[in-house]
Amino acid sequence: MEKINLEYLKTNLIEDEFEIEQFWIDIRKEIYKIEEDHSLVYFNIRRGHASAYIGEYAGVFFQILITVLPLTDATLSIWEKIYNHIKLKREKGKVLRVLNLALLENLCKFDLINSKGVRNADITKSEKLVDKDIEGYDSDLDFPYEETLDKVNCALIVFENKKYLYEYTIASDGEITSYNRKEK
Numbered sequence: 049m050e051k052i053n054l055e056y057l058k059t060n061l062i063e064d065e066f067e068i069e070q071f072w073i074d075i076r077k078e079i080y081k082i083e084e085d086h087s088l089v090y091f092n093i094r095r096g097h098a099s100a101y102i103g104e105y106a107g108v109f110f111q112i113l114i115t116v117l118p119l120t121d122a123t124l125s126i127w128e129k130i131y132n133h134i135k136l137k138r139e140k141g142k143v144l145r146v147l148n149l150a151l152l153e154n155l156c157k158f159d160l161i162n163s164k165g166v167r168n169a170d171i172t173k174s175e176k177l178v179d180k181d182i183e184g185y186d187s188d189l190d191f192p193y194e195e196t197l198d199k200v201n202c203a204l205i206v207f208e209n210k211k212y213l214y215e216y217t218i219a220s221d222g223e224i225t226s227y228n229r230k231e232k
Contacts, residue, residue, distance in 0.1 A: 049083070049089075049113050049116065049117055049118070049215070050063055050115070050116060050118060050150045051090060051113060051114065051115050051116075051148070051150065052112075052113075052114060052116055052130075052148060052150055052151035052154070053111070053148045053151065053189055054111070054112045054134075054144065054145070054146055054147060054148075054161070055109055055110070055111045055112075055113070055144070055145045055147055055149035056068055056109065056110040056111075056112075056137070056142060056143070056144055056152060057109050057142075057143035057144070057145065061131055064110075064142075065095065065110055066224040068110055068112070069110075071129075071133055072091070072093070072112050072114060074132065075114065075116070075126060075129065076089060076091050076114060078125075078126050078129075079115075079116060079117060079126065082122060082126075083117060084119060084122065084205070085174050088115060089114075089115045089212060090113065090114065090115040091112070091113075091114050091115070092112075092113040092114070093112055093113075093188045094110075094113075094191050095109070095111075096109055096111075097143065100170065107132075111147075116130075116154075118154070118200075119154045119157050119158060119161075124158075124161070124162075126185075127154060127158045128158065128162065130154075130155075131158045131159070132147075134155070134221075134222040135222075135223075138221050138222065138223060142222040143221070144214050144220075144222060145191070145220050146191070146202075146220060146221065146222050147189050147190065147191050147192075148189060148190045148191065149174055149176065149190045149203060151224070152174075152176055152203045152205060152218050153171060153203075154173055155218065155222050155224070156207070156216040156218055156224065157171070157207070159216070159224055159227075160207055160214055160216075164214070164227075164229075166207075166209065166212075166214065167216055168209045168210075169207035169208060169209040170207060170208060170209070170211075171205065171206070171207055172207065172208040172213075173204065173205070173206035174204075174205050174206075175203065175204045175205075176191070176202065176203055177192060177194060177200075177201055177202050177203055177204060177217075178191065178200055178201075178202045178220075179180055179191050179202075191220065198221065199219050199220055199221050199223075200220050201217050201218070201219050201220075201225055202218065202219060202220045203217070204216070204217055205218060208232070210232075211231065211232060212229050212231060212232060213228060213229070213230045213231075213232060214226070214227070214228075214229050215229075215230070216227045
């Protein structure tokens with residue numbers, strides 16, 4: 049099991065918060081159906097105001113930290129809901145920031161399986177493109193995004209199978225900004 053960490057910024061409407069919270073509670077219920085030991089599932093929601101310490105006011109933030117099951121055939125439907133939720137929020141203009149590599153890796157892996165039809169590839173490289181010098185900040189936080197609230201390309205994820213390399217560049221809001229398939 050792995051923890052994923054996601055932050056929603058500028059959620060100034062209480063209805064937005066309730067909808068986001070309900071979505072993640074429903075995901076947790078689905079995880080409970082698969083994972084027998086419920087004590088392994090960590091779930092935390094944090095609300096607050098993002099200050100102007102980097103020069104721009106972020107508004108109300110809503111942060112989710114949840115333990116999820118790795119992407120497998122058994123959890124594909126859960127990951128499809130997470131992938132679609134993040135995509136929908138992004139399309140509706142919500143400001144999202146993915147705060148750890150595990151979530152970015154699974155979003156790319158879901159895209160590889162669902163959109164590209166590739167099920168037999170493993171991650172061979174997962175590299176941070178921003179905040180590289182920040183280590184040990186928080187074990188659940190790979191990207192504190194201390195320098196900007198803007199969307200930035202934050203990770204390079206590479207998958208490999210016997211025939212191809214699949215390279216993804218993914219942004220801080222979970223959007224795949226580039227995909228490249230190369231023969232080995």
